[in-house]
Amino acid sequence: xxxxxxxxxxxxxxxxxxxxxxxxxxxxxxxxxxxxxxxxxxxxxxxxxxxxxxxxxxxxxxxxxxxxxxxxxxxxxxxxxxxxxxxxxxxxxxxxxxxxxxxxxxxxxxxxxxxxxxxxxxxxxxxxxxxxxxxxxxxxxxxxxxxxxxxxxxxxxx
Numbered sequence: 001x002x003x004x005x006x007x008x009x010x011x012x013x014x015x016x017x018x019x020x021x022x023x024x025x026x027x028x029x030x031x032x033x034x035x036x037x038x039x040x041x042x043x044x045x046x047x048x049x050x051x052x053x054x055x056x057x058x059x060x061x062x063x064x065x066x067x068x069x070x071x072x073x074x075x076x077x078x079x080x081x082x083x084x085x086x087x088x089x090x091x092x093x094x095x096x097x098x099x100x101x102x103x104x105x106x107x108x109x110x111x112x113x114x115x116x117x118x119x120x121x122x123x124x125x126x127x128x129x130x131x132x133x134x135x136x137x138x139x140x141x142x143x144x145x146x147x148x149x150x151x152x153x154x155x156x157x158x
Contacts, residue, residue: 015109
């Protein structure tokens, strides 16, 4: 396990944006590197979140989300340290669990663009917490829409 890598799941949701912001702030505080991981897959089903009609377009859509989110956090916080981006084909849970093998810390938003929304954690966050190979930090959704500063993380236990 690396002692200097913070991996953060990025899916374009407000929750993952907050997680990326928190991860970059924590990395600056501790001198760690940040890797933003965006998982994508094509199951042939179009939905509200999918913006593609084939796997190639879906991958390109994931690349755009990853670049947009990383660029936004760099614009917001400045670019004192680079943020590596990984866009990986696969379902989010196994992709993030695999990324946790080399991380000191895995950071996730509490709810993303998954199909299910749980009362406290989204289904992806809940499953990753149970399987990760490193500590996981879950960044909660703000209680009010107008909250703009990243909240303190809710520690997740495995």
